[in-house]
Amino acid sequence: MLCRRLTVVALILSALSVSPLAQTSTPSKGGINSIQQEPLKEWLTYIASDELQGRATYTEGLGLAAGYISSHLAQWGVKPAGDNGTYLQIVKVLGVRTNSRAAVTVEVNGQSRTFKDGEEITFPRNMGGKQVVTGDQVQFVGYGMTLPSGTHDDYAKVDPKGKVVVWLGPQGPKTSETGLFRLLSANARARSALDRGAIAVIAPYIAAGGGRGRGTTAPAPAATAPAAATAPAAGRGRGAAADDGDFTTVQRFDQKVPPSVSAQDEFLEFLFSGSDIKYADLKQKIANQEPLPQFVLKGVKITFNVEADYTIVRTRLTHNVVGMVEGTDPKLKDTYVVYGAHYDHIGYRESSMTPGGAPAGGAPEDLINNGADDDGSGTVAIMSIARAFALGPKPKRSLLFVWHAGEESGLLGSRYNADYGPVPIEKMVAQLNMDMVGRNRNDDPKQADTVLVVGSDRISTELHNINEDANTALPKPMTLDYEMNDPADTESIYTRSDHYSYASKGVPIIFYFTGLHPDYHRVSDHVDKIIFDKIQRVAQLAYETGRRVANLDHAPVKDNKGPRVGKTVKGKLRTE
Numbered sequence: 001m002l003c004r005r006l007t008v009v010a011l012i013l014s015a016l017s018v019s020p021l022a023q024t025s026t027p028s029k030g031g032i033n034s035i036q037q038e039p040l041k042e043w044l045t046y047i048a049s050d051e052l053q054g055r056a057t058y059t060e061g062l063g064l065a066a067g068y069i070s071s072h073l074a075q076w077g078v079k080p081a082g083d084n085g086t087y088l089q090i091v092k093v094l095g096v097r098t099n100s101r102a103a104v105t106v107e108v109n110g111q112s113r114t115f116k117d118g119e120e121i122t123f124p125r126n127m128g129g130k131q132v133v134t135g136d137q138v139q140f141v142g143y144g145m146t147l148p149s150g151t152h153d154d155y156a157k158v159d160p161k162g163k164v165v166v167w168l169g170p171q172g173p174k175t176s177e178t179g180l181f182r183l184l185s186a187n188a189r190a191r192s193a194l195d196r197g198a199i200a201v202i203a204p205y206i207a208a209g210g211g212r213g214r215g216t217t218a219p220a221p222a223a224t225a226p227a228a229a230t231a232p233a234a235g236r237g238r239g240a241a242a243d244d245g246d247f248t249t250v251q252r253f254d255q256k257v258p259p260s261v262s263a264q265d266e267f268l269e270f271l272f273s274g275s276d277i278k279y280a281d282l283k284q285k286i287a288n289q290e291p292l293p294q295f296v297l298k299g300v301k302i303t304f305n306v307e308a309d310y311t312i313v314r315t316r317l318t319h320n321v322v323g324m325v326e327g328t329d330p331k332l333k334d335t336y337v338v339y340g341a342h343y344d345h346i347g348y349r350e351s352s353m354t355p356g357g358a359p360a361g362g363a364p365e366d367l368i369n370n371g372a373d374d375d376g377s378g379t380v381a382i383m384s385i386a387r388a389f390a391l392g393p394k395p396k397r398s399l400l401f402v403w404h405a406g407e408e409s410g411l412l413g414s415r416y417n418a419d420y421g422p423v424p425i426e427k428m429v430a431q432l433n434m435d436m437v438g439r440n441r442n443d444d445p446k447q448a449d450t451v452l453v454v455g456s457d458r459i460s461t462e463l464h465n466i467n468e469d470a471n472t473a474l475p476k477p478m479t480l481d482y483e484m485n486d487p488a489d490t491e492s493i494y495t496r497s498d499h500y501s502y503a504s505k506g507v508p509i510i511f512y513f514t515g516l517h518p519d520y521h522r523v524s525d526h527v528d529k530i531i532f533d534k535i536q537r538v539a540q541l542a543y544e545t546g547r548r549v550a551n552l553d554h555a556p557v558k559d560n561k562g563p564r565v566g567k568t569v570k571g572k573l574r575t576e
């Protein structure tokens with residue numbers, strides 16, 4: 001009997017045998033006006049059909065979608081940019097076992113102690129490549145948090161650049177602000193310190209709930225860790241995690257990253273032993289969520305010895321679908337505007353939602369998460385953009401189209417493509433991502449003209465302004481809503497879809513999104529609820545923005561000014 005995977009391969013191969021028609025097509029078939037509702041509807045009706053079973057990564061349904069997208073790209077003459085002359089880029093998802101030999105040596109006023117990984121200090125399982133990091137400037141930053149309201153900022157008077165940062169107090173300070181969940185995470189606080197130039201971060205060890213013993217919980221991985229574990233490593237030696245090793249990754253995991261460790265009481269007592277304020281005093285204040293002092297620890301030198309052997313214990317394979325339209329300028333065509341969407345979704349339910357199963361005599365129960373909006377909408381949007389460029393006028397730069405797999409399981413396809421893609425990341429001048437662009441936010445009809453735009457101003461003000469200008473130039477401009485990009489936003493939408501895999505490596509991005517609705521991640525995310533006018537208009541905007549970027553004589557300038565447009569600030573920004 002044929003195994004499941006082989007069935008998928010056979011289906012893809014048969015889909016690929018469709019002969020390319022593009023050579024005989026006329027350019028008039030492409031361009032912005034070719035982005036229309038009819039084809040979007042035809043494609044999405046298939047992509048979101050029950051046949052594809054919710055397109056979970058590693059399933060037949062995702063393979064069918066890959067074959068469908070590939071055969072259309074071939075028809076339009078979009079060049080294959082995957083492996084071995086195909087549209088399929090193999091994504092390797094690795095389960096990695098860590099054998100750590102890492103340690104931290106602390107010297108306080110000439111007295112020295114070494115703590116091994118797992119004894120009072122814990123390194124993340126994906127700690128990166130071998131290195132020694134030494135710091136004699138150790139800065140205690142209190143809670144290590146900056147609240148969006150501006151009422152509390154631990155970095156207002158402290159510059160962590162070049163220092164080892166220590167933060168304490170998992171619960172944070174007393175505050176009435178809501179929505180702080182993400183800011184309280186060890187990840188977010190490590191990112192705050194490292195983004196400001198810290199060379200290493202020491203966090204308090206947070207014991208897991210559920211009666212797990214001390215030492216069984218790995219700390220949150222550092223925000224910048226290249227390995228970016230997608231599933232937190234469960235305790236070593238526990239049965240459930242045996243297959244996956246200690247962490248799962250699609251990225252290079254042997255590169256050096258700033259050490260980010262979590263520490264228990266004995267380590268912290270020694271660390272603060274030479275300071276005027278002792279750890280016991282701090283602990284008391286932390287328990288009461290009182291304001292914490294900030295100070296440089298006197299006479300302390302810390303050495304992080306990062307060293308681990310990694311063994312790949314599991315390999316799983318999936319595919320991104322990648323195609324390219326070559327630019328016309330002999331020099332600029334070696335640089336790329338990258339369009340992205342994810343074609344995977346969360347699959348089908350293996351058990352009934354209603355106790356006792358489907359109602360007797362009624363229609364069979366719907367168990368399939370069709371993902372028409374998430375992210376069938378983005379999938380067909382970039383199909384229409386690929387066709388518009390392939391059959392229409394070509395810009396100077398080349399265009400790369402990536403249908404990512406594994407977004408729903410932790411941005412797998414985009415993380416992989418950022419490290420191992422057909423185009424080196426330095427050659428990507430911008431990445432435009434569409435994830436859920438086919439509905440009105442909360443089904444509110446007043447949102448009919450609105451698209452949420454996230455991240456456009458953060459790395460390149462110029463890119464932000466190009467998108468604003470492109471919108472104005474459309475026959476029916478959309479309302480660009482920057483609420484989700486607000487500097488005070490605590491939902492962290494910016495980090496929650498594929499564009500972030502590129503943005504975190506310095507590529508200017510724009511994330512287009514039409515908002516959440518009651519069918520999000522439910523079996524009711526059906527194609528009949530999609531507003532095709534919406535997909536068409538968002539796709540036209542993304543086409544026009546990409547076209548303008550692709551015709552620029554320079555790459556959009558990276559000024560890295562962070563989020564500025566938001567709830568109140570809108571429109572174009574000054575570049576100087």
Ligand SMILES: [Zn+2]
Pocket residue numbers: 374375408521
């Ligand atoms: Zn989703």
